[in-house]
Amino acid sequence: MPRVTFLPDGKSAEVPAGTSILDAAEAADVDLPHNCGGVAACTTCHVWIEQGLASLSELGDREDDKLNEAAGLAPSSRLGCQACVGGEDVVVRIPGNRIAS
Numbered sequence: 001m002p003r004v005t006f007l008p009d010g011k012s013a014e015v016p017a018g019t020s021i022l023d024a025a026e027a028a029d030v031d032l033p034h035n036c037g038g039v040a041a042c043t044t045c046h047v048w049i050e051q052g053l054a055s056l057s058e059l060g061d062r063e064d065d066k067l068n069e070a071a072g073l074a075p076s077s078r079l080g081c082q083a084c085v086g087g088e089d090v091v092v093r094i095p096g097n098r099i100a101s
C-alpha cells in the first residue's frame with residue numbers, strides 16, 4: 001500500500017489506493033482541517049504535494065475552482081479531501097502554521 005507522509009512533522013500512514021489525503025491524514029493522526037466536511041466547499045484542507053503528485057487522482061473542476069481561492073496556491077496544490085492516492089508513496093506538506101497534531 002502507498003505510504004503518505006505529512007510534513008513538517010513527518011507522521012505517515014500506509015493506506016489503500018483510492019484513499020483521500022484527508023483520510024490518510026486521519027490515519028496518520030495528523031489534524032488536517034476540513035471545515036466543510038470534505039466536499040470541496042472550503043480551502044482549509046489545502047496542501048502542497050512534494051512527492052507523488054502525478055500518481056494522485058485527477059484534479060476535478062470543482063476542486064480546481066475552489067483551489068483558486070486558497071492562500072499560497074502553488075503548482076503542487078491540491079485539496080486534501082478531493083485528492084486520492086494512487087499506487088505510489090506521497091509526501092504532503094501542510095502549509096504554514098496550520099498543523100496541530
Ligand code: FES
Nearest residue numbers: 034036040045081
Ligand atoms: S474539507 Fe473543505 S474543501 Fe476539503
